[in-house]
Amino acid sequence: MKFIIVGAGEVGYNIASRLAAENKEVVIIDKDPDAIRRITEDIDVQAIQASGSQPSALIDAGVKNTDILLAVTDSDEINLVACMMTNLISPSTRKLARIRHADFDPYHQDFMESHPQIDTLINPETEVVNTIRRLMDVPGAIDTGDFADGRVKYVGLRLDKGSPLDGLQLI
Secondary structure (H helix, E strand, C coil), X not given: CEEEEECCCHHHHHHHXXXXXXXXXXXXXXXXXXHHHHHHHHCCCXXXXXXXXXXXXXXXXXXXXXXXXEECCCCHHHHHHHHHHHXXXXXXXXXXXXXXXXXXXXXXXXXXXXXXXXXXXXXHHHHHHHHHHHHHHCCCEEEXXXXXXXXXXEEEECCCCCCCCCCCCCC
């Protein structure tokens, strides 16, 4: 599986590190030479010094043969343009974008359904608030969530040593 990451800041660096550890093919694009140097010194990935919103940079990175593009720069505009250009060059590539500014919130559904057809939009601040809300619903939980379209819910708890639940196998 091949990934292109636009943005070599902390988020891009950590994603690239994780994917490289899983032996995925990763290309990272960033215009900051220091960020590119850090990536190439620490992680076994291909790095391109350019703006991830430039069509030529995306083509050089191999976007036409890429499964997933993650646009995670600190610029919502660069992330949106990178996804828009990816959609024009390689419509089958899945696109994930970090969009932080609240001005864009009313348009998230439009970004997913029409051009640039972003598959997943992530607003870190909104995610933090949602996580806190979920944890407040279950006092003592360190994690909560659901899957199977909400039919199955899970709660993560920290158990004290010697707790009656410590070592109990769930069926």
